[in-house]
Amino acid sequence: MATEEEQKRCEQNLLTEDQHQVYKAIIEPTMDRLATGVGNTIAATKDYFITDMVQGQNGWLAEVCRAWVEYVDADSPYKPSLSSYAAGSQPAAGQIKQLFVIATIPALYDLRPEAYPIDNDPNDANADWETIKALQAGGRLFVSKDPKIVENFAIPLPGEKVYVDFEHRNALRGPIYIGAVNKRRIATPSTGLTGLVSSIAGLFTRQQNPNPEGLGDQSIFRQVDSTIELVTPNPKYDEQRVRAMAFASLSTKSALLVEIPGGVKLHKLFAVRLAAMNRAWVAETGNPAFESKNAHRKPPEKRYAWLKNPNNWEFKRFAKKYAGAKNLKAALARGGISHYGLWEAMLLDEYGGNLKLGHERRAWNSPHQCGLAIDFSNNRLTPSTKRISIPDQESSVGFKWLQENAHKFGINPYEKEPWHWECVVPRANFWSGEEFSPGNYNVRVVERSKKGKKLATSAYWFAGHQFT
Numbered sequence: 001m002a003t004e005e006e007q008k009r010c011e012q013n014l015l016t017e018d019q020h021q022v023y024k025a026i027i028e029p030t031m032d033r034l035a036t037g038v039g040n041t042i043a044a045t046k047d048y049f050i051t052d053m054v055q056g057q058n059g060w061l062a063e064v065c066r067a068w069v070e071y072v073d074a075d076s077p078y079k080p081s082l083s084s085y086a087a088g089s090q091p092a093a094g095q096i097k098q099l100f101v102i103a104t105i106p107a108l109y110d111l112r113p114e115a116y117p118i119d120n121d122p123n124d125a126n127a128d129w130e131t132i133k134a135l136q137a138g139g140r141l142f143v144s145k146d147p148k149i150v151e152n153f154a155i156p157l158p159g160e161k162v163y164v165d166f167e168h169r170n171a172l173r174g175p176i177y178i179g180a181v182n183k184r185r186i187a188t189p190s191t192g193l194t195g196l197v198s199s200i201a202g203l204f205t206r207q208q209n210p211n212p213e214g215l216g217d218q219s220i221f222r223q224v225d226s227t228i229e230l231v232t233p234n235p236k237y238d239e240q241r242v243r244a245m246a247f248a249s250l251s252t253k254s255a256l257l258v259e260i261p262g263g264v265k266l267h268k269l270f271a272v273r274l275a276a277m278n279r280a281w282v283a284e285t286g287n288p289a290f291e292s293k294n295a296h297r298k299p300p301e302k303r304y305a306w307l308k309n310p311n312n313w314e315f316k317r318f319a320k321k322y323a324g325a326k327n328l329k330a331a332l333a334r335g336g337i338s339h340y341g342l343w344e345a346m347l348l349d350e351y352g353g354n355l356k357l358g359h360e361r362r363a364w365n366s367p368h369q370c371g372l373a374i375d376f377s378n379n380r381l382t383p384s385t386k387r388i389s390i391p392d393q394e395s396s397v398g399f400k401w402l403q404e405n406a407h408k409f410g411i412n413p414y415e416k417e418p419w420h421w422e423c424v425v426p427r428a429n430f431w432s433g434e435e436f437s438p439g440n441y442n443v444r445v446v447e448r449s450k451k452g453k454k455l456a457t458s459a460y461w462f463a464g465h466q467f468t
Contacts (some may be wrong), residue, residue: 062103116158123281142177249299262291267371296371
């Protein structure tokens with residue numbers, strides 16, 4: 001007999017006791033053997049194992065932002081496959097149910113809302129609708145092709161893990177909703193042994209409800225071991241880049257961001273170090289505190305949203321300035337171009353067809369979107385090289401002082417830009433906002449995976465999947 005706690009878990013996941021016994025005897029030992037020796041990666045291993053067993057097809061693991069059902073017409077592009085209905089049971093026009101799911105895919109570095117609507121409420125004022133709408137506009141509105149999904153299973157709730165895919169996988173076009181990791185049936189008949197694997201998937205589903213303070217959710221990344229070394233002292237004027245995708249984009253409303261001199265926002269762990277550095281600078285030189293007009297900024301999907309709309313004033317201004325934006329307009333006319341592809345078309349227009357130069361001058365992802373980078377805008381430092389040249393900035397009192405002292409506060413340079421400085425923190429503390437080196441900021445954070453030994457500051461693609 002199952003224990004009371006196990007029985008409760010069975011009921012929550014629609015397992016009969018017989019199915020639970022099969023699970024305990026066969027499935028769980030198999031998955032545990034697969035996870036042997038992987039330490040804290042057991043949960044991730046089980047996730048992948050269940051993905052392969054349940055789906056039997058290639059799809060993406062996604063997280064629901066909002067879902068709803070509405071009726072569509074037979075000629076609607078959103079209708080499910082009518083051939084899936086039994087003969088004689090096809091619904092009349094205007095009575096075809098369709099499930100719509102807005103979801104974010106961590107493996108594709110998608111934006112993640114700071115707060116989800118409770119119970120899919122479209123009127124929830126506390127939800128991060130700006131990000132949710134950006135995801136919908138960016139091709140993350142998934143629809144079901146299988147009417148059985150709509151008819152037999154409950155609408156997924158925000159934060160639940162689901163499987164999605166694309167009809168055209170290479171271009172990420174034609175978004176399709178496959179089903180929930182934990183398939184919660186609307187009715188609860190005995191699922192039988194054939195439904196065992198689908199049902200037990202919920203035992204390992206991590207519910208991702210945003211925390212009340214909007215601090216984000218670290219489990220958007222796989223929970224895998226990493227080692228963190230605090231090197232003291234932090235080497236003087238030594239570049240250590242923040243890799244944006246090793247962390248995450250923060251909403252402008254995030255509680256992790258605080259205002260700094262100049263009126264912009266910065267991650268709280270960077271801000272406290274900047275404040276300490278400014279106190280030392282002012283006390284030693286009597287000059288004004290370092291300020292910024294550009295610290296945290298929106299992620300590229302929001303900063304470059306205008307690329308998709310030729311009627312937008314920014315689009316029109318760009319076209320007027322750069323010979324009609326021929327490359328960008330041609331990319332829009334072709335269709336099927338990703339947002340990143342439109343951005344590269346913009347670079348071709350802006351830099352006279354020299355894409356390499358465009359990539360050197362502009363970045364799609366930036367540590368600014370994490371709140372871990374700052375561009376100083378006073379004390380003879382500025383991103384405007386037309387106003388003050390780089391040689392003049394590098395000869396300024398402010399820059400020379402930063403060269404000698406910024407490292408003492410865990411702040412590191414980007415050597416190509418004298419105005420641009422960054423602060424690397426452990427990923428766990430990035431999400432929690434908790435101090436990791438109280439009383440001593442003169443440290444360098446070296447975080448690497450235990451398995452692959454990759455540095456969070458030198459290899460960044462892994463972060464959206466797992467830290468290995």
